[in-house]
Each structure stands twice: as structure tokens, then as C-alpha cells.
Amino acid sequence: MTRPPPEPSLPPLNLSAVPGVLGRIVSERAADYDGADPALGPVRPAARRFEAALQSPGLSLIAEIKRASPSQGAIAPLDPVDAAQAYRQGGAAALSVLTEPRHFDGHPDFLRAVVGAVDLPALRKDFVIHPAMLREAADWGASAALLMVSVLGEATAAYLEMAHHLGLDALVEVHSDSELDLALESGARIIGVNNRDLTTLHIDLDVSPRLIRRAREAGFGGVLVAESGYRTPADLAQVRGLADAVLVGSSLAGSADLAQATRDLLRE
């Protein structure tokens, strides 16, 4: 008699412990994916395009297609493909595409359209709380997915393994020393340090340089990304020579000419 395949297990998450704005967003996402099929299917080959794009010399830019946010409200009614093409012309190395609908005005179609039209690796930017979200990211053509240690906690390593099973790179995001310790233990190859405290929305541009230095001192040899709050070349100067890449959303997305704003921001 043939045995049925083992049920994929759902790593336990303690989402009720996530405070503030982030806590509200992840509990909504958990309701959205309640009962979703956690099966990942067969192993998919890893192209590592997102990781490679961030390894060029100098500071690579991940430009974010962000139409709205809890901190800013409506930012701009961007056409995702037009925005992606403009970011590419302006010098972006990779894209971040929001798929969360309620607070960021994102949509899965935006990711699918961008992947189909623009030859840059794209990150699915969402609040991953279920394996189905990673399967979707791979199905929709993303090169990478965001994994937030503030949300996944001890389950970060399990989600990282699932992302790799699906052939995805993972941007493992931290905001504090204890989260960085978990990210380092998880085996992450790409760590993002968010300057924005996602429970209060307060931005402190000193967070990225501090934690990026700590990661390097701890011997981390992977890719390090500084995230959030960057508006000017002087802001970026604070992480040049330290970070491999920077993730920028609001300041670019809200500008009149996205390609020119991208060029201006990257000017040294």
C-alpha cells in the first residue's frame, strides 16, 4: 500500500505578540490566508538573480513600487510597469513590488505585470505569515520574498528554507540587535536593516549603519541592505561603503519624474 505524502507543517507564529501598526497588518494577512494550502510542491531551481543584482560594486538600489503606506497615506497612483521602467532607466538594480492591498494599495497583478515587462529581479514585498505566500511569490515570477524577523521570530529559518525550496532569494529584515542575532542564526544570505520601527513608524537613519557594522563584525559575508527613510544623496552617503544596497520607496514613488529622481538620488 502506498503511503500519502507527509502533511507539510506550518511553523508556529505568535502574531498576537506583534505590536502596533505591524501587528494589525499581520493579523489581517493571517485572516486572508487562514486555511490556505501550505504545500510548496517540488523543489524549484535557484536563479539567485536578486542576490546577484545587489552584489555589483558600489551601492545598488532596490526601488520600490509603493502607491500608499501607513506612514504617508496615498503616495502616488503609479502605473507599476511605467514606474518599473522609469526606475530601471534611472539606474535601479532591482525592484520591490508591494502586493499588500489594504495599507499599501498593492496587488498581485502589479508584481506579475512588472515581472513580465521589465528585466530586473523583483522582490514580493508583503507580510509573509504563511507558506502559501511564498508559493504565490514564486508562481508570480518574483525573484525574492521579504521575511521579517519581527513577525516570524524563531520560525525565520523555516521560512528561509521554504523560500529556497521554491528557488526564491529572501530579504531577511531586522530592526534590532536581537532580530539581527536571529537573522544571522537563520542562515540568511541577504539581510536588510530597516531604519523604520514598524510598530511606531519612527525612522532613525542611524539604525542601518549600526546594525550593518555589527553584522560585518560578526563575520556575516552575505549581502546587507539599508532600508527606509532615504531621500537625498547625503542620506545615502551614510551607508556608502557599508551597505551593499539600499531600499527606497516613498521618496522616489512620490516624485514627479521617477527616472530623474532615481538618477538624482544615486548621484555621488
Ligand SMILES: O=C(O)c1ccccc1NCC(=O)[C@H](O)[C@H](O)COP(=O)(O)O
Ligand atoms: O512604510 C510604511 O509606512 C510601513 C508601515 C508599516 C509596515 C511597513 C512599512 N513599510 C515597509 C518598508 O519598510 C518600506 O516600504 C521600505 O523599506 C521603503 O521605505 P521608504 O523609502 O521609507 O518608503
